[in-house]
Amino acid sequence: MSSLVLVMLVGAVVGTGVLLLVSVLDRSPVSGPAGLAQIDARRERGARTASLTADRRHRDESVRLRKVGAGVSDLLAARGIKLSSSITANLGIVGQSRETFLARTLLAALVGMFVPFIVLAFPLVTGMFGTPVIPLWLALLGAALGALMPWAQLNKDAEARRRDFRHVVSSFLDLVAMNLAGGRGVPEALQAATSISDGWAMVRIRDTLEAARLQGTTPWAALGQLGDDVDVDELRDLAAALALVAEDGAKVRDSLSARASSMRRKELADAEGRAAAQSQSMLVAQLLLCVGFLLFLTYPAVARVLGG
Structure with a gap:
């Protein structure tokens, strides 16, 4: 069974590598509108990079990540796929380039795709499950959840900033x-x-x-x-x-x-609303603690009655 799991992991890695290689080496003829769209996208990318001088974090971005993200960005632009305006605005307020965001999303999706294999490797090897096969939908679900993680973190950081x-x-x-x-x-x-x-x-x-x-x-x-x-x-x-x-x-x-x-009045109202929400969450936590304590106290008597 262990050899079968190893073969599955190797096959998944090879398949991902072939897919990325085909995407990178795809040099199909580009139409005139698509070529102009790529030129505009690169011009906007340069303008956004130059406008991020106030945030020092973009200078520490990995060059490899930016190169991978630039390839993904060009691939999406060639197919007419654009990021939504909300994501672009969040990247602008956070000070993160679109290429780095796309590269991190791709990397997180790949990691999420292999998480089910890693988590279920031991049960499969020990024979805990009847069949040593991981469903494809589980890997796709892990990839989707992994791709959503950078987006969720971006929204959280953008809201605060x-x-x-x-x-x-x-x-x-x-x-x-x-x-x-x-x-x-x-x-x-x-x-x-x-x-x-x-x-x-x-x-x-x-x-x-x-x-x-x-x-x-x-x-x-x-x-x-x-x-x-x-x-x-x-x-x-x-x-x-x-x-x-x-x-x-x-x-x-x-x-x-x-x-x-x-x-300033709006900011004060928002701060009061956040404080009220945090107080409400504390009340819910205290209520759950009280319920747990009551269950702890009443369990012996209930168990004795039901057992008797």
């Missing part, structure tokens, strides 16, 4: 309003507001404004694009308000302060 980013944006709005009240123009007010802190969110905003200055685009357009990249509505609202200041000469200092105040 987006909450921190909104907190920084509320402070940034107050600083911009104070600088506008001091008589500074919009670019000077934005630059002065970003120079207060060296936190990752403020550095991300500062790098965005610096890139806009070097590229010759307006700061509010760059902030709006950053809001789209990280899916933060408050940055889009700030970009629209600053555009009104530049185009129509509107006085939005009070509006920016009101937006910052409303954001």
Whole structure:
């Protein structure tokens, strides 16, 4: 039986290697639209990599992972498959490249596919099961669960970082309003507001404004694009308000302060909601402990009655 399990493992590894080799060596002719889509995807990849300067973790990403992920990304782009906008926004707020995410997803899927073989290897060898065959659906289920792990971790990290980013944006709005009240123009007010802190969110905003200055685009357009990249509505609202200041000469200092105040009230309400949810989970845990203790106390009497 052990030799049969070994043969199954070797066959699975060889089959996976053949599949990856065919995917890598597939050089079928590319149509014009597909070629243009690949060029656009590579251009967007370079822009995203350059925009992640505020997060130092992308510099520590493995080069091999990025190469594998780039191959997977090109393969998906050639077949017209794109990541959803929510995943792209989460990658933008976390500071992780799409290639690394795809490589980690592929690696996690491969590990998840072999987990059933590893877990059930001992029962199969000892003959605990009637047949030494692991169903294919079990391996596919393990691969699917493994592929979902990086996605779940990405959503969790993105939610936490987006909450921190909104907190920084509320402070940034107050600083911009104070600088506008001091008589500074919009670019000077934005630059002065970003120079207060060296936190990752403020550095991300500062790098965005610096890139806009070097590229010759307006700061509010760059902030709006950053809001789209990280899916933060408050940055889009700030970009629209600053555009009104530049185009129509509107006085939005009070509006920016009101937006910052409303954001802080929303953050306070969210914090209170999370605290209430944690308190509720603690109550459930205490209730379960009480039920377990009551069962422990009543079990001898119930067992004696039923046994008698």
